[in-house]
Amino acid sequence: MSRLPFWFIVTGILGFIAYHAFSLLSLTGWLGDELRGPEGWFHAHLFVLGWATMLAMGAVYQLIHVILQSDIYSTRLGYIHYVMFSIGVTGMLYGFIQADVRWLAGFATCALIGILLFGWNMAVTLFRASQWNPITVSTACACLYLVLTGLTGMLMGLNFTFGQWNGLHERIFGAHIWMGTIGWFGMLITGFSYKMLPMFYLSHHYPVRLQKIVLLLWNAAVITGVVAFLADMKRGLLWLALLLLTAGMLVYVYHLEQIQEKRHKNNPGPGWSVYVSRALAALMVALLIYASQGPELLLHPRVVLLAGWVYLGGWVSLTILGYASKIVPFLWWTHKYGKQAGKPGTPLMADMLNQRHVSWGLIAMAASSLLLVSGVLINLAEVMMVGGTLLSIFSMAYIFIIARVFQH
Template sequence: MFKLPFSFIVTGMISFVLYHVLTLLDFAGWITDYPRTPDGWYMVHLLVLGWATMIAMGAIYQLVPVVLQSAIYSEKLGFVQYGLFTSGTAGLLFAFRTAHAGWTAICATAAFLGIMLFLWNIGVTLWKSHRWNPVTLCAASAVCYLGLTGMSGMLLGMDFHFNWLGIVHDRLFGAHVWLGMTGWFGLLIIGFSYKLLPMFLLAHHYSERLQKVIILLWNAAVWCGVLGFMTDWGFVKSIAFLLLAGALVLYCCHVQQMYAVRHKPDPGAGVTWAIWAARLLAAEAVIASVSYTLIPDQLPHSFIVMIVWSYLYGWVGITIMGYLSKIVPFLWWTHKYGPQVGKIKVPTMGQLLLERPIHTSLAVLAFCLLLLLIGMGSGQGVLVGAAGSALSIAALIYMSVIARVFTK
């Protein structure tokens, strides 16, 4: 199991580079526009589908067999799914770029079918294993939410052509974004962190009581959010935000429990930044949820966009980038040097990717993101453009550091 996850991860890395090259060429101008435009949809889906979801799917294909100690249900089906999802996503991006409603409907359907094949492949794998624990429960829930996100996205894409949803379109759009952000990405990161962080930290004998509580709160937040967006009931949205904030705070407490009993003093720059990203997001989530509960109608649009960026890039993005610094060397070392162990002298995984460049590039990236968020919050378009461009440069440098692993 190397080629399948590797295909997704490399495609995701290419999409990541393309996203930041286009952002840089545009001087991050698309960020300052209202996000619900064809150009905005193109850039957001290039980042979310082309990069983050591609990487996540590859990581699932790699890590689920490790967790279950059994093979994926069908590797061949995985390659079919890769082809369908990749072509559907590429077509959808083209349709957004050209503002072609018919192609949007067709390609959104193709991408959704790719998602459904992924759901089937992973779902059958999990079902046959009969190993239900917090990690597999999170993975199963996340994949189901991905299916719902894809279904709602397909309906939105078809509505551009048939125009049958009316006022429900905007409500479904909110549920679509919420399902993808909190249900798919959120639970996936939580579940994989339950497995990966103890490995990276060499943590043993920590309490696991909070894991199920976090999963319960997180799922409740997802469904409350969907109900709130579909009905446009503000108080239900407030409950969803509060539940999510509570789950994030408990998740950080649980990570701290692991950290307290670690046997590895330094888990690596990527992991350290991922942990800090979660802590900062938890603090922001508490502030945002309280603010929305107290003054829901007085929050400016820029504040909401800033929170979404904090979640998607500040937590999901940095966590994926941090974990990539561990996953990519592992995959490449296993593929290239694994069969040669004991026969010739081979480098260690740590020698494939040094920690200092990872730490420096992530620090610069985080600083640029902070400036971007300040620019969004203050409405300073020039600062948003400059910080967004600097963020893209830092991200491209970071990805080049990761890509150098393939030359060793």
């Protein structure tokens, strides 16, 4: 087995620890400040690129092999991607701390090259395999949106340096955020869940027709949202994008229940992804009803902060962390003990990680996230501080539980 996924996953774990360590140092006070500043940009990019995207890329490199039953196009290209992306993200984060535009521009270019290499590697891998289904199409779309997110980020960086498109900057910024969150993470999680949850639940003979509906609705939501920002038609189209996204999420949640109904295992571990998906769907319905009073309500800073935190800090984060509790033990056991399977003294994969500890860790993180969200909702800094501090403490404890797998 290639060690490439390990490099991304271990680096993602380090990024996760760093994010929560910095959050603890500020007592999550950065959430209550203006996010469009160096400190907000630093924390946002450390979360999105330093840990979530880093770990997701590692998972893609491993899971695409499982899905296609074939090797990726180029492992060497994957290592070059890792080096370029890691150096680029690290330099960008330092640039945000120093508020140095030139430093940011140089390392953002490095990170973008890494993203482009990743996109090319995945594109060639998928087209060579020619196994088109909702899983592979979702993966291809996710990678495309990641590349477009990187390109729009570079455009904003160039604008900061040369100031040529001041009228377009806010539009590009909105499209950048929408494609990175809804496009990259949304398409990747939904697509991979169609493969991973049936594996964890040992589900068979479940219907798959709804997967295509989710794929169409989610892509329609991403494209509509991008058009809404770039064409400056947020008042009408943004609500429509949310409507399409909510419909896609509701269908997705229903399909997950179909997979559950056909299960042959009651306690799969990452079944948490089902619960957090239901919670996100409920919030999206509530947000849709709230915004029906006036689409401009969706752009209120408090609403954006609340929705962004529930989506990224809740659904994306808890889903990735839940899946990591299965992916990391599988990768490490296969790497270290795969050739000794069945021999006396070889540990079982189930012995690599205590699933009871995983469950309690996810419960603690979910509860502290709810407290943090409550503080955002009522605009009370003290509640946000307590909730954010507890979340960081429980998150670091959880990731150390996952990291202990490497001691076996």
